[in-house]
Amino acid sequence: MKLSENALTVLEKRYLKKVDGKTVERPEDMFRRVAENIAAVDRQLYGESEAAAKKLSDEFYEMMTDLDFIPNSPTLMNAGRELQQLAACFVLPVRDSMESIFDSLKHAALIHKSGGGTGFAFSRLRPKNDEVLSTGGVASGPVSFMRVFNSATEAVKQGGTRRGANMGILRVDHPDILEFITSKQNNADITNFNISVGITEEFMKALKAGAEFNLVNPRNNQTSRRLPAREIMDLIVEMAWKNGEPGIIFLDRLNRDNPTPEVGEIESTNPCGEQPLLPYEACNLGSINLARMVARRGKKADVDWDRLGGLVKKSVHFLDNVIDAGKYPLDLIDHMVKANRKIGLGIMGFADMLVLLGLPYDSKAAIDLARKLMSFIRETAREASRELAKKRGPFPNFNLSIHRDGAPIRNATTTTIAPTGTISMIAGCSSGIEPLFALSYVRNVLDQTKLIEVNPLFEQVARDRGFYSETLMHRIAEVGSVHGLAEVPEDVQKVFLTAHDVSPEAHIAIQAAFQEYTDNAVSKTVNFAHSATKEEVARVFELAYEMGCKGVTIYRDGSRENQVLSTGQTTGPNAEAAAAAQPAVVTAAPAVTPRPRPRPDETHGITRKFKIGGCGHLFVTVNADENGICEVFTNTGEEGCSSLSEAVSRLISIALRAGVQIDPIVDQLRGIKCIGCIVDSGTNVLSCPDAIGKAIEKFANGANKFDLNVFGGPKPAMSCPDCGGLMIHDSGCWHCTACGYSKCG
Numbered sequence: 001m002k003l004s005e006n007a008l009t010v011l012e013k014r015y016l017k018k019v020d021g022k023t024v025e026r027p028e029d030m031f032r033r034v035a036e037n038i039a040a041v042d043r044q045l046y047g048e049s050e051a052a053a054k055k056l057s058d059e060f061y062e063m064m065t066d067l068d069f070i071p072n073s074p075t076l077m078n079a080g081r082e083l084q085q086l087a088a089c090f091v092l093p094v095r096d097s098m099e100s101i102f103d104s105l106k107h108a109a110l111i112h113k114s115g116g117g118t119g120f121a122f123s124r125l126r127p128k129n130d131e132v133l134s135t136g137g138v139a140s141g142p143v144s145f146m147r148v149f150n151s152a153t154e155a156v157k158q159g160g161t162r163r164g165a166n167m168g169i170l171r172v173d174h175p176d177i178l179e180f181i182t183s184k185q186n187n188a189d190i191t192n193f194n195i196s197v198g199i200t201e202e203f204m205k206a207l208k209a210g211a212e213f214n215l216v217n218p219r220n221n222q223t224s225r226r227l228p229a230r231e232i233m234d235l236i237v238e239m240a241w242k243n244g245e246p247g248i249i250f251l252d253r254l255n256r257d258n259p260t261p262e263v264g265e266i267e268s269t270n271p272c273g274e275q276p277l278l279p280y281e282a283c284n285l286g287s288i289n290l291a292r293m294v295a296r297r298g299k300k301a302d303v304d305w306d307r308l309g310g311l312v313k314k315s316v317h318f319l320d321n322v323i324d325a326g327k328y329p330l331d332l333i334d335h336m337v338k339a340n341r342k343i344g345l346g347i348m349g350f351a352d353m354l355v356l357l358g359l360p361y362d363s364k365a366a367i368d369l370a371r372k373l374m375s376f377i378r379e380t381a382r383e384a385s386r387e388l389a390k391k392r393g394p395f396p397n398f399n400l401s402i403h404r405d406g407a408p409i410r411n412a413t414t415t416t417i418a419p420t421g422t423i424s425m426i427a428g429c430s431s432g433i434e435p436l437f438a439l440s441y442v443r444n445v446l447d448q449t450k451l452i453e454v455n456p457l458f459e460q461v462a463r464d465r466g467f468y469s470e471t472l473m474h475r476i477a478e479v480g481s482v483h484g485l486a487e488v489p490e491d492v493q494k495v496f497l498t499a500h501d502v503s504p505e506a507h508i509a510i511q512a513a514f515q516e517y518t519d520n521a522v523s524k525t526v527n528f529a530h531s532a533t534k535e536e537v538a539r540v541f542e543l544a545y546e547m548g549c550k551g552v553t554i555y556r557d558g559s560r561e562n563q564v565l566s567t568g569q570t571t572g573p574n575a576e577a578a579a580a581a582q583p584a585v586v587t588a589a590p591a592v593t594p595r596p597r598p599r600p601d602e603t604h605g606i607t608r609k610f611k612i613g614g615c616g617h618l619f620v621t622v623n624a625d626e627n628g629i630c631e632v633f634t635n636t637g638e639e640g641c642s643s644l645s646e647a648v649s650r651l652i653s654i655a656l657r658a659g660v661q662i663d664p665i666v667d668q669l670r671g672i673k674c675i676g677c678i679v680d681s682g683t684n685v686l687s688c689p690d691a692i693g694k695a696i697e698k699f700a701n702g703a704n705k706f707d708l709n710v711f712g713g714p715k716p717a718m719s720c721p722d723c724g725g726l727m728i729h730d731s732g733c734w735h736c737t738a739c740g741y742s743k744c745g
Helices: 005-014 027-046 050-065 073-078 098-114 142-156 177-181 201-209 229-243 251-256 305-325 331-340 350-357 364-392 421-427 456-465 470-479 490-495 504-515 534-546 575-581 643-657 662-669 688-700
Strands: 069-071 089-092 117-121 166-171 193-199 212-217 222-228 247-250 282-289 294-297 300-303 343-348 440-444 450-454 525-528 551-556 604-612 616-625 628-636 727-730 733-736
Touching (some): 005 421, 027 050, 027 073, 027 305, 050 069, 069 421, 089 098, 098 117, 098 142, 142 166, 142 177, 142 193, 166 177, 177 193, 177 229, 201 229, 212 229, 229 534, 247 534, 282 305, 282 331, 282 421, 294 350, 305 331, 305 343, 305 364, 343 364, 343 421, 350 456, 364 504, 421 733, 440 470, 450 456, 504 534, 525 534, 525 727, 534 551, 604 688, 628 643, 628 688, 643 662, 662 688
Parallel strands (some): 089 117, 117 166, 166 193, 193 247, 282 343, 525 551
Antiparallel strands (some): 069 282, 212 222, 440 450, 604 616, 727 733
């Protein structure tokens, strides 16, 4: 088993068993634990012999340790352990009563505690200020209850095995849709939710016709008002352009492919949008590493279809067993899961496969391959599921499903393309169906030593072709691409495309090609340059609809770096545009004096040591939580004077937690001079405040782990709250490239 340094870090931090804080499991022990636990289902429930179960266990172990297939994180973490909660995705109903709302809140807490993520549709809740007959009062509306769910997630995640993550969906025809669309315009608000607007066919027709659209009260199905469909879409585009949310989900398409329409209606998905589920359903996922499915015959490389087919069949067997092996947080979930037996087999390493085959990500050949791959995987997965049905019987709701006129099948769905941020790090391949993230970047280690990190496939080609050099790798890190670099052969430039080398239209074309042959949905982010216009974002939303996608998420590079103050006013370069784009129906927040949020119970950061002329040493600690930098501490050596530095750091901490941006704070500190520092040749700062400013700036730029000043590719919104590493956005979620931390669990 060849695990990278990153993979070992991720496994150590997030997956391997610990006792009293000490790791007591090796990676191979983890994979053996999982393989034995999942294979035992054959013997325990389906009458297979001990020898057959042992053989199956060895096969499962081999496909994981070969890094050919990796199941979703809860299975790796919990299989064969006391918790035994193995599913990643759950959807809970939110019906229009206080009892239902708080039942769902309680159930979500239990799911988060067990390591799962939850999706909710708030579309059945009556709108804000609607009447409440039982009390004579007025309703507070869906967004207010989203905030309640968000706060509960914040509390529960402290004791959970994984941090809680949620999806919040509201139908586009809900009267509170404008409030919902703008509910996350402040980056510090509703931080434990991804949000998506549930788009209907009726809305898209009104949009195309330039017509008005009915907003309907779900309490009585009466039209509450009419708005131009274009006004609603323009606001979705504005907010997505501003900070990446909301995404959009095409609800009618989800239900067109609902395998059990007689059982219920699909209203929501899991947190990253790729797994539509009925209320109380859960699904377990796993991904095949396509980078391992390339065979080379002489100088020619091609997909190893025989090997891929065999792996798909074993993976379906594995995932079907996971359904039976898992323990579920609620009896209702246990019943629904086993009644429909949905699984989601997906892929990762697609960009790596394209490189190995010599195909540019944005080429017609890549799009054709995407269709061929997913068609083959789905048909093979269904074949494997039918074989299981012959031995074990079809899923219990088979006669209520769209499959009932065909051969019995074991699983209502078989394929999903999920984000694979963490498991692709373990497998050492590219994430999901995303393009390569970066070919080269600079990483800081101890004592400010800078190490160049190079994509292994690119490094191999560069060395084989004779154009590798440390200087060139640094230059690639600076510009974020190999395009236009004379030292890199043109054919290499065409193949080694990164996310920002690929046009938004090509991103959508690849997503649509995979979606065509995927039972559930496809998790993908369409990347835009910072300079992208709202018109370009709108065009991608339209293309996603026209090309058959079930939803889409976009991210404009650097857009989350523009924070919003608690007064509701946007600061930074997009302030005027954001303010001008707000429709008249959206009420601005009142101008109030910002108050600092409470200090979080847990923060993570770094401490830097500075030599201060005349005062010895100054130690500056900069800490952050998931919302960004929130506090600064200083300490001096025995000969130093601490009062000034302590006062400055306290004021900075209050300002940061009140929502003041980092840049103006650093600007005010930078350049303040102290005669003791100026005359001391061994001091490389101008004063204690100047040192504090430098420490904050360094941390804000992520340079405790990655030197982002010399990285020209996609910029992070923040450093990883766990390790300070580089956070990147792909497949609809943020994750850390260093330790595997994910905003989506």
